């Protein structure tokens with residue numbers, strides 16, 4: 001499923017984000033930046049040691065207390081097809097009344113701003129927070145597309161392609177439904 005919105009192609013696809021050949025793929029990390037399971041584990045495993053080493057440096061030099069929820073940082077992609085990985089920490093779902101939506105919005109917006117600042121033409125996102133962090137898929141999709149739409153309204157055509165890479169049939173179905181409501 002895809003559409004061109006404000007000069008940017010938005011692509012929804014089912015697949016493994018570690019196979020994407022965008023300039024950057026986004027990692028649903030945790031604040032330690034030391035890897036984990038899910039997409040975080042897959043990216044670190046396939047990307048290799050260089051990702052871990054750069055995350056370690058970021059922790060020491062910039063975020064000794066850990067990367068806060070909603071923030072994003074960039075490392076090289078190591079052995080991945082993508083040249084870079086943008087690591088962001090999504091919120092844990094706690095019922096939706098303690099600011100999770102704003103934090104998830106910031107994950108997408110801050111990742112897009114890093115891509116913009118680096119002059120990337122293509123960035124791929126997973127469904128941040130919808131796995132181990134328990135964020136409901138439909139709520140996550142609404143927040144993701146709200147952030148993407150707001151970014152595009154202010155940055156017409158500056159990023160050529162934004163991909164949402166869904167890992168499960170259910171995620172693809174729900175994100176596709178919400179995508180049609182937004183665009």
Ligand code: APR
Pocket residue numbers: 015016017018028029030035036037038039040041042090126127128129130131132133134135165166167168171
């Ligand atoms: N490609 C694309 N999407 C994937 C992949 C993959 N290879 N693997 C998992 N996903 C999907 C999941 O199906 C889910 O929809 O990514 C989404 C986010 O799930 P998680 O990876 O569990 O991430 P999240 O819910 O943000 O939880 C982050 O889990 O892995 C740990 O270290 C990570 O502590 C952090 C927490």
